[in-house]
Amino acid sequence: MEKLRATSSLRRSLKSILNRQLSSISEIRYLNGKRSCQPTFSLIRDYKSLGEANAIRYRCFSSVSTVVQRNPSFSTLNSDDISYFKRLLGEKSVIQDEDRLETVNTDWMRKYKGSSKLLLQPRSTEEVAQILKYCNSRCLAVVPQGGNTGLVGGSVPVFDEVVVNLGSMNNIISFDKVSGILVCEAGCILENLISFLDNQGFIMPLDLGAKGSCQIGGNVSTNAGGLRLVRYGSLHGNVLGLEAVLANGDVLDMLGTLRKDNTGYDLKHLFIGSEGSLGIVTKVSILTPPKLSSVNIAFLACRDYSSCQKLLMEAKRKLGELLSAFEFLDIQAMDLVLNHLDGVRNPLPASMHNFYVLIETTGSDESYDREKLEAFLLSSMEGGLISDGVLAQDINQASSFWRIREGVPEALMKAGAVYKYDLSLPVEKMYDLVDDMRTRLGDLARVIGYGHLGDGNLHLNVSALQYDDKILEQIEPYVYEWTSKHRGSISAEHGLGLMKANKIYYSKSPETVKTMGSIKKLLDPNGILNPYKVLPHSLDS
Amino acid sequence: MKIMVAVKRVVDYAVKIRVKPDKSGVETQNVKMSMNPFCEIALEEALKIKESGLAKxxxxxxxxxxxxxxxxxxxxxxxxxxxxxxxxSRDLVPLTVAKLLKKLVEVENPGLLILGKQAIDDDCNQTGQMIAGLLGWPQGTFASKVVLDKEKQVATVDREVDGGLETLCLDLPAVITTDLRLNQPRYATLPNIMKAKSKPIKKITPEELNVDVKSDLEVVQVTEPPKRKAGVILSSVDELIDKLKNEAHVI
Known part of the structure; x- marks a missing residue:
């Protein structure tokens, strides 16, 4: 890989030559509340050669470091604004209380911290529309917020943006028992939807660790993945329709409940995964699968990563329609969970294994499913793919197995500082990155690998006692370059947010990003919606 | 020594119980069924005793x-x-279960009979006591610790009672019923699941054991507990005092 040192003037001249193929130049980090900046290597992908040679050229430029600046075209709040919002929403939904603002200004990982002075809690689409219309006319920047469980700093303000929290819009509008289509407001908490559907005999097509706080609007806006994706697919398939409010206050009613609808551009997809940068999702209609009565969970140990891979292939073949989750964690992740979480016990206490795999099957016939799973597990054990394993005999045991897998992020938080990377990679290459990182970091930090093996999604985590620039230098941009080299995605399910906005070029071509910029410009000409996020900062200038 | 353990199949502990619309009982169709958690503990204790070499x-x-x-x-x-x-095929009440167990004990001659203290479906908490009575064996119920002495042929059982622990010494053979804190049941490992496939399960009918399963108990109706009303947020201390006085009648 070719590395060039480029001064800022050289960079400017290159920019014209390369026809805007340069990616952005800045990166900000908020570590322990302190903001620091550091130069980052930018990467250019030359897609033009792709057609013939199927090759991608990479070049790195060390760049001049800049800190993200508050966009001067945004206004600052004044007392007229506050009284307008109070008239519109009522006193109770306009919050200026320091303590409550502290919560909405800080992300779940306490890594990003904004300084918003205002939190609005609309109760209806009309109120959201009025808020945005006003903010747009006043050029006030807005951050849409759901459960604030994001991991990339996408849900908290960067500067003094107005926070619009949808938590008060938490009504279930309708549920059709025949088709399984649920229509609800964006602020519904995922777990509440899960328990509502449970009573109706249905399940949500997505499930994730943060279900107790995350909201469906946020899930849709960030195209959250989670544990059931391997079975039910992504939200692009499960969301049948949505209602979104644009920056100018226009309400796009796309709240269809049809499985088939080929009339024009399917605009709803723009709002799934755009992280609130194109509009605020206010209502959602989702196709929910029926709840099947028979769920079986096995917790298995594998000797090496290639056994995990082979096991996945075998599971897809032999469990077929039953397979509903295939998760893995390595020995370091297991060790963290056992040491940092109360009440978790090792299901395979005899010895520690290098890899653990959790397989879940969901079907309609208890004894048939169980027989099938048992036969599969026993043959895999005889074949040497599994070195040991346990099969949950009741729901309590099943939840204790899930607790281990779902408890990894929590254990990481308790263990100290953590650098999180959420990568999509070809399954066969996935764990090589973890090994590479271990070699690179040596004794500096612990490298932990776990994730959704069934979806080729690795959660690479680096755990250290405290945040340290030396560690970060070893990780970035290496991880991104490695991922890009293997044609992976630098954000499988967490999104780009603030953390990776400038890293988009590692996974998307300049032309694609340029088109994204045009769409953003079209839907939000003043750029008031979730600014500084998703798209690279260089597009703003 | 041989240990006999009674295990009951019940609606899974984690399943939300639903009452049948006709109030005749609890819905068990299409519901996950598992081993009663207290029975799991009873079995775990038996296995531990066997592993320590005190039972065959x-x-x-x-x-x-x-x-x-x-x-x-x-x-x-x-x-x-x-x-x-x-x-x-029909529902068995604790007394019938105790009578059936007595017949099996007469055939098998175990040195120890361990049961869960109660089943989480009917919450009867009767079978262990009844079978001890029918057999004329000593009983240690709600055991939170069990120690066997092979030479003296006694079992020392700690029971959790209000305000402390009670320690009993039972002559074997005896009946022990298990409480929650006795142990943590093991998981079923794949090698053991494989082995279990070839272990024998003997089928026997109440008729063969010469026990009449007819019950003299009749369930009149099963109803759900009243639904809890949602809480309200009050805006002032005065309102709170008013509610406590006039609605809750506690001050």
């Missing part, structure tokens, strides 16, 4: 419809040596 064989017994075999397979996968299934 653990026999798991279950009674009820043919699906009870699944529960017995779980027991065998945990480590029981063999199983007995008393096949009965």
């Amino acid at each position: 064989e653990v026999v798991a017994v279950s009674m009820g419809p043919s699906n009870c075999v699944d529960t017995l397979r779980t027991g065998l996968a945990m480590g029981a040596d063999r199983a007995i299934h008393v096949e009965a």
Whole structure:
């Protein structure tokens, strides 16, 4: 890989030559509340050669470091604004209380911290529309917020943006028992939807660790993945329709409940995964699968990563329609969970294994499913793919197995500082990155690998006692370059947010990003919606 | 010594219980069924005793419809040596279960009979006491610790009672019923599940044991507990005092 040192003037001249193929130049980090900046290597992908040679050229430029600046075209709040919002929403939904603002200004990982002075809690689409219309006319920047469980700093303000929290819009509008289509407001908490559907005999097509706080609007806006994706697919398939409010206050009613609808551009997809940068999702209609009565969970140990891979292939073949989750964690992740979480016990206490795999099957016939799973597990054990394993005999045991897998992020938080990377990679290459990182970091930090093996999604985590620039230098941009080299995605399910906005070029071509910029410009000409996020900062200038 | 353990198939502990619309009982169709958690603890204790060399064989017994075999397979996968299934289509009340167990004890001659203190479906908490009475054996109920002395042929049992622990010494053979804190049941490992497939499950009917399963109890109706009303947020202390006085009538 070719590395060039480029001064800022050289960079400017290159920019014209390369026809805007340069990616952005800045990166900000908020570590322990302190903001620091550091130069980052930018990467250019030359897609033009792709057609013939199927090759991608990479070049790195060390760049001049800049800190993200508050966009001067945004206004600052004044007392007229506050009284307008109070008239519109009522006193109770306009919050200026320091303590409550502290919560909405800080992300779940306490890594990003904004300084918003205002939190609005609309109760209806009309109120959201009025808020945005006003903010747009006043050029006030807005951050849409759901459960604030994001991991990339996408849900908290960067500067003094107005926070619009949808938590008060938490009504279930309708549920059709025949088709399984649920229509609800964006602020519904995922777990509440899960328990509502449970009573109706249905399940949500997505499930994730943060279900107790995350909201469906946020899930849709960030195209959250989670544990059931391997079975039910992504939200692009499960969301049948949505209602979104644009920056100018226009309400796009796309709240269809049809499985088939080929009339024009399917605009709803723009709002799934755009992280609130194109509009605020206010209502959602989702196709929910029926709840099947028979769920079986096995917790298995594998000797090496290639056994995990082979096991996945075998599971897809032999469990077929039953397979509903295939998760893995390595020995370091297991060790963290056992040491940092109360009440978790090792299901395979005899010895520690290098890899653990959790397989879940969901079907309609208890004894048939169980027989099938048992036969599969026993043959895999005889074949040497599994070195040991346990099969949950009741729901309590099943939840204790899930607790281990779902408890990894929590254990990481308790263990100290953590650098999180959420990568999509070809399954066969996935764990090589973890090994590479271990070699690179040596004794500096612990490298932990776990994730959704069934979806080729690795959660690479680096755990250290405290945040340290030396560690970060070893990780970035290496991880991104490695991922890009293997044609992976630098954000499988967490999104780009603030953390990776400038890293988009590692996974998307300049032309694609340029088109994204045009769409953003079209839907939000003043750029008031979730600014500084998703798209690279260089597009703003 | 041989240990006999009674295990019951019940609606899974984690399943939300639903009452049948006609109030005749609890919905068990299409509901996940598992081994009663207290029975799991009873079996775990038996297996521990066997592993410490104080018993030679653990026999798991279950009674009820043919699906009870699944529960017995779980027991065998945990480590029981063999199983007995008393096949009965109708619901069995504790006294009937105790009578059936008595017959099996007469055949098997175990040195120790361990049961869960109660089943989480009917919460009867009667079978252990009844079988001890029928057999004329000493009983240590709600055991939170069990120590066997092979030479003296006694079992020392700690029981959790209000305000402390009670320690009993029982002559063997005896009946022990298990409480929650006695142990943590093991998981069924794949090698043990594999082994369990070849372990025998003996089927036997109440008729063969010469026990009449007719009950002189009749369930009149089963109802759900009243739904809890949602809380309200009050805006002032005065309002709170008013509510406490006039609605809750506590001050």
